[in-house]
Amino acid sequence: MGRMDPHSYTDPDQASTRHMDLELTVDFAARRLRGVVRLDFAEAGSGPVDLDTRDLTIEAVETADGTPLDFHLADPEGFMGARLRIERPAGVDSLRIRYATSPEASALQWLEPQHTAGGNHPYMFSQCQPIHARSMVPVQDSARVRFSYSARITVPRPLKAVMSAAPGEEARGETSSVFSFEMPQPIPSYLLAIAVGNLASQDVGPRSRVYAEPEQLEAAAWEFAEIDRMLLAAEGLFGPYRWDRFDFIVMPPAFPYGGMENPRLTFLTPTLLAGDRSLVNVLAHELAHSWTGNLVTNATMNDFWLNEGFTVWAERRILEALAGEDAVALAAAIGRHGLEEDIQRFGEDSPLTRLENDLAGIDPDEVYSQVPYEKGCLLVQLIEKTVGRQAFDRFITRYMDRFAFTSITTAEFEAFFHEELPGVAEKIGMDAWIHGPGIPANAPVFHSRQLEEITALAASWADGERPDPQVAREWSAELWQIYLQRLPRPISVDDCAWLDQTFSLTDSGNCEILCQWLLIAAASGWEPAYPRIRSFLGSVGRMKYLKPLYTVLHAHERTRAMAAELFAAYGDRYHPIARGGLESILSA
Ligand code: BES
Numbered sequence: 001m002g003r004m005d006p007h008s009y010t011d012p013d014q015a016s017t018r019h020m021d022l023e024l025t026v027d028f029a030a031r032r033l034r035g036v037v038r039l040d041f042a043e044a045g046s047g048p049v050d051l052d053t054r055d056l057t058i059e060a061v062e063t064a065d066g067t068p069l070d071f072h073l074a075d076p077e078g079f080m081g082a083r084l085r086i087e088r089p090a091g092v093d094s095l096r097i098r099y100a101t102s103p104e105a106s107a108l109q110w111l112e113p114q115h116t117a118g119g120n121h122p123y124m125f126s127q128c129q130p131i132h133a134r135s136m137v138p139v140q141d142s143a144r145v146r147f148s149y150s151a152r153i154t155v156p157r158p159l160k161a162v163m164s165a166a167p168g169e170e171a172r173g174e175t176s177s178v179f180s181f182e183m184p185q186p187i188p189s190y191l192l193a194i195a196v197g198n199l200a201s202q203d204v205g206p207r208s209r210v211y212a213e214p215e216q217l218e219a220a221a222w223e224f225a226e227i228d229r230m231l232l233a234a235e236g237l238f239g240p241y242r243w244d245r246f247d248f249i250v251m252p253p254a255f256p257y258g259g260m261e262n263p264r265l266t267f268l269t270p271t272l273l274a275g276d277r278s279l280v281n282v283l284a285h286e287l288a289h290s291w292t293g294n295l296v297t298n299a300t301m302n303d304f305w306l307n308e309g310f311t312v313w314a315e316r317r318i319l320e321a322l323a324g325e326d327a328v329a330l331a332a333a334i335g336r337h338g339l340e341e342d343i344q345r346f347g348e349d350s351p352l353t354r355l356e357n358d359l360a361g362i363d364p365d366e367v368y369s370q371v372p373y374e375k376g377c378l379l380v381q382l383i384e385k386t387v388g389r390q391a392f393d394r395f396i397t398r399y400m401d402r403f404a405f406t407s408i409t410t411a412e413f414e415a416f417f418h419e420e421l422p423g424v425a426e427k428i429g430m431d432a433w434i435h436g437p438g439i440p441a442n443a444p445v446f447h448s449r450q451l452e453e454i455t456a457l458a459a460s461w462a463d464g465e466r467p468d469p470q471v472a473r474e475w476s477a478e479l480w481q482i483y484l485q486r487l488p489r490p491i492s493v494d495d496c497a498w499l500d501q502t503f504s505l506t507d508s509g510n511c512e513i514l515c516q517w518l519l520i521a522a523a524s525g526w527e528p529a530y531p532r533i534r535s536f537l538g539s540v541g542r543m544k545y546l547k548p549l550y551t552v553l554h555a556h557e558r559t560r561a562m563a564a565e566l567f568a569a570y571g572d573r574y575h576p577i578a579r580g581g582l583e584s585i586l587s588a
């Protein structure tokens with residue numbers, strides 16, 4: 001049978017997982033999860049079942065009552081991993097697989113105590129999107145398959161386990177504790193998630209609690225105190241929140257993304273703790289995925305824009321509700337700049353600049369970009385602008401109702417769109433947006449007076465125009481981001497010195513500003529910033545910052561050795577996914 005997902009061995013003609021039960025022990029010394037997974041299928045049947053695995057040791061496969069079953073683990077095929085084929089005897093609707101993960105599991109990162117905030121306890125966390133769940137558990141690792149799950153996780157005391165599920169009992173033994181979880185709503189495998197560490201938590205709203213290491217808990221609770229206002233705004237826009245609670249956790253610095261929308265427990269990078277709530281849009285983004293992504297899910301990574309494009313649109317609707325239209329114009333400008341950079345990087349005609357993709361044979365982590373996010377958002381905003389807000393909000397409601405708890409392809413989205421809004425696709429040239437490269441000319445443009453002033457000021461840098469210190473010291477974080485993004489590079493070392501002395505950019509607590517500034521300083525060879533570049537690369541693991549900084553250091557002869565030296569020193573604290581990306585940058 002043909003594949004329904006280019007990144008999975010799941011066969012749509014075979015039985016489909018309905019429930020997963022995990023019984024795992026977290027072994028920090030061996031850097032392994034070990035235990036048993038039980039997969040329950042929709043109906044009793046017979047015949048082969050193909051699962052995805054990556055670097056797993058399969059110890060035994062048996063029926064629910066313990067009868068051993070034959071299985072075959074095929075040779076691994078790169079990032080796809082190895083197909084596990086199990087022969088299901090007639091009448092069997094449940095399989096148990098005894099297995100262990102590898103210390104190199106691509107989904108898991110094991111941290112030594114010194115790489116945590118507290119410095120005294122080890123930490124382990126998962127990142128399953130897009131196709132890493134298979135390195136944590138044998139599974140039909142395709143977003144078309146949805147299952148509920150339950151888990152019992154044994155961890156050494158005094159550590160705590162949390163998952164993308166409702167927490168249940170905690171049974172404390174002498175040296176270890178067992179944490180129970182239940183996820184009643186069906187989810188795709190990429191939303192499986194676990195973190196284990198020295199965790200504390202605090203309520204930050206009637207439906208929300210923040211988890212973090214004790215050392216960061218207070219700062220985290222303050223930074224994200226607006227969560228309930230966001231939740232209420234989101235419900236007003238997209239309908240009831242369907243996941244009961246919205247908890248979130250501030251991860252150790254090695255977490256490779258800004259955020260990950262694990263249901264009931266969003267994971268967040270600690271780089272969001274700016275101390276002034278200036279980066280909470282990432283929380284709004286992950287919250288928005290509770291509708292766009294977790295309720296209505298992309299069928300495969302070819303359709304990733306359905307997740308991210310709609311979520312960036314939704315994030316900005318929340319922003320508009322809380323901060324107004326001007327704030328949306330600034331966010332759009334920041335997004336558009338990042339989109340144009342990525343399109344330049346791929347080349348304007350590159351197929352990777354299309355919304356719907358064909359990623360067969362391509363590792364989705366290697367082609368991650370702003371295209372599905374920002375081009376996707378522009379298309380959704382264009383539709384909204386064309387049909388008007390009222391009609392569009394009605395469309396969104398029907399879209400949610402129609403596809404809630406399912407996973408859809410781009411073609412299924414298009415068919416629904418033509419039915420619901422006849423003639424609109426033709427009017428806006430939706431075909432070119434989805435299947436063609438680049439940014440079509442009818443992309444919406446957002447205006448704000450401040451935005452126009454700042455972009456004009458940045459554009460006249462070369463003519464000697466400089467920001468008025470008194471005025472610029474009052475700029476918001478977004479305005480600084482826009483200004484720095486648009487400055488030419490390199491600039492002179494004297495200009496670097498003036499900017500830094502006047503605006504203390506090297507000391508910025510906002511990582512977006514800091515990263516933009518360090519990129520300018522590195523491209524300009526301004527040595528006083530090098531110590532901060534070193535300390536920053538040693539203290540963050542977020543790929544959004546690591547990749548451009550290593551790229552610019554590697555691009556210049558004078559800092560190439562420094563890039564190699566820093567990677568040699570810090571590489572082992574970066575996430576396996578980040579390490580892979582950086583290795584290809586440094587070997588270019
Ligand atoms: N789901 C993504 C993160 C992701 C994407 C992980 C693809 C693995 C593969 C998450 O929702 C996300 O988009 N995070 C952004 C936040 C931003 C757009 C506000 C990030 O990490 O920067």
Ligand code: ZN
Binds near residue numbers: 285289307308311
């Ligand atoms: Zn997202």
